[in-house]
Amino acid sequence: MASPLRRQVALLRRTGSFRLLFLATLGSGIGTWMATIALTADLTARTGSPWWVSLLFIVTFLPSVVVGLTAGPLVDRLSRKRLIVNADLVRLGVFVVLVFVASPAAIVILAAVAGTANSFFRPAVLAGVPNLVDEEDLAHGTSLLQATDWTAAAVGPVLGGVIVSVSGADLVYWVNAATFLFSALLLLRIPAGLLQSEQAITRGHWRDLADGLVAFRRSAALLTALVAFGFAMIAVGFNNVAEIFLAERALHRGAFGYGLLWTATGIGLVIGSLVSGSLVERRDVRNVYPLVFLPWAAGLLGAAAAPDIWVAAVAMVLAGFGNGLTFPMTVLIVQRGTSDSLRGRAFTVIISVHNEVLGLALVAAGALTESSGPRWVYAWAAALLAFGGAIAFVLFRTGEAPVAVREGT
Structure with missing residues (x-):
C-alpha cells in the first residue's frame, strides 16, 4: 500500500x-x-x-x-x-x-x-x-x-x-x-x-433550512459527528484558554513555553491530518472514528501532568495528532452522509453549532482556569474527549448503516 x-x-x-x-x-x-x-x-x-x-x-x-x-x-x-x-x-x-x-x-x-x-x-x-x-x-x-x-x-x-x-x-x-x-x-x-x-430545488427558504437541520435527526452518522465532535469543541475551548496559563503559571516558561506548545500542537495536527485518510481507506469509519479521540485525550492528560515544558510539548504533539485524525474524519462523515443537494446545508449547520459550543466553552474556560488552575482544565478537556469518543461508539452501534441523506427523506 x-x-x-x-x-x-x-x-x-x-x-x-x-x-x-x-x-x-x-x-x-x-x-x-x-x-x-x-x-x-x-x-x-x-x-x-x-x-x-x-x-x-x-x-x-x-x-x-x-x-x-x-x-x-x-x-x-x-x-x-x-x-x-x-x-x-x-x-x-x-x-x-x-x-x-x-x-x-x-x-x-x-x-x-x-x-x-x-x-x-x-x-x-x-x-x-x-x-x-x-x-x-x-x-x-x-x-x-x-x-x-x-x-x-x-x-x-x-x-x-x-x-x-x-x-x-x-x-x-x-x-x-x-x-x-x-x-x-x-x-x-x-x-x-x-x-x-x-x-437544490428550493421548497422555500425556511423549509430548505429545516431540511438541513432534520438531516442530523435522520442520520446516525451525521448525529454522531454533531454530538461527539461537539464535546471535542468544548475541549478545544478549554485547551485554548488554559494553554498560556499552563505554560506561564504551571510550568513557568513564559511566552517561550506558550509558543512551544502551539508549535508542538501544530506538528501533530499536520501529521495526523496527513495520515487520517489511510486509516479509513480500508476500514469502516464507524470502527475508527471513536478511537481517534483517544490519542487527543491522552495528549491533553499528559500535558496536564507534565513536570516540565518539554514533556508537555511532547504530549501536545500527541494531542495535535489526535485532533488531526479526528477533524478530517468528522468532515468525511458529513461528506459521505449527505447527498450533494443537501451537503452545503449540513456543513453550515454543523459548523454553526460547533462554533456556538466553542464560544460558550471559551467563556466557561476563563472562570474554570481562574478557579481550578490550568492543569485541572486540561484534565477536564481530556475527559470530555474520552466521553466524545464513547458517545461516537454508542451512536454508531445503535444507528443503522450510513446512507446519504437526501432532501425530504
Whole structure:
C-alpha cells in the first residue's frame, strides 16, 4: 500500500481541479492567517484596548453561527463556484479598503464582512470536494485539505508577525488581498459542474433550512459527528484558554513555553491530518472514528501532568495528532452522509453549532482556569474527549448503516 503522502501527491498530480482548489486554499489560507495577526496588531496599536480586540474576534467568529442558522440553503441553491469566487473577491475588496481606513470601528466592520465571506467559502469548499475526487480518494483529499489549513495556520502568523514588525500592517493587507486574487483566478478554472453535481430545488427558504437541520435527526452518522465532535469543541475551548496559563503559571516558561506548545500542537495536527485518510481507506469509519479521540485525550492528560515544558510539548504533539485524525474524519462523515443537494446545508449547520459550543466553552474556560488552575482544565478537556469518543461508539452501534441523506427523506 502506498504511503499516505504518496497517495496525496499522486492525487494532486492526476486531478487538475482538485489541485487548483488545493493551491487556492493554501494561498488564501496563509494570507488569512497573516492578516489575523496584522488586524490584531493594527487594532491594538490604534486603541490599546483589549475590548476592541475582543470585538474583532467576535465579529470574525459570529458570522459562521448566523450563516449556519439562517443562510445555509444558499450553499446548495446557488452555484458553489460563484459562491467561493465571490467570497474571494469580497475578501480581496475588504483588505484593499483596510489599507485606507483609520477608524477602529471601520476596521471591525470590514473584518465582519470578511468573516461573513469566510462563512460561505468554507462549507461550499467542503461540500464540493466529493465531486472533485473519486470516492476512493475522498478520505485522502479531505485530509490533505485539512493539512493545508493547519500548515497555513502554522506559517501565516509567523510571516504576518515579521512583516508587521518590519513594515506595518498595510503591507500584510496588500499581500492578503493578492492571495485572494490568486485564489479567485485559480477557482475560476474549475468547471462549475465539478463542484456541484446537483443544485437544490428550493421548497422555500425556511423549509430548505429545516431540511438541513432534520438531516442530523435522520442520520446516525451525521448525529454522531454533531454530538461527539461537539464535546471535542468544548475541549478545544478549554485547551485554548488554559494553554498560556499552563505554560506561564504551571510550568513557568513564559511566552517561550506558550509558543512551544502551539508549535508542538501544530506538528501533530499536520501529521495526523496527513495520515487520517489511510486509516479509513480500508476500514469502516464507524470502527475508527471513536478511537481517534483517544490519542487527543491522552495528549491533553499528559500535558496536564507534565513536570516540565518539554514533556508537555511532547504530549501536545500527541494531542495535535489526535485532533488531526479526528477533524478530517468528522468532515468525511458529513461528506459521505449527505447527498450533494443537501451537503452545503449540513456543513453550515454543523459548523454553526460547533462554533456556538466553542464560544460558550471559551467563556466557561476563563472562570474554570481562574478557579481550578490550568492543569485541572486540561484534565477536564481530556475527559470530555474520552466521553466524545464513547458517545461516537454508542451512536454508531445503535444507528443503522450510513446512507446519504437526501432532501425530504
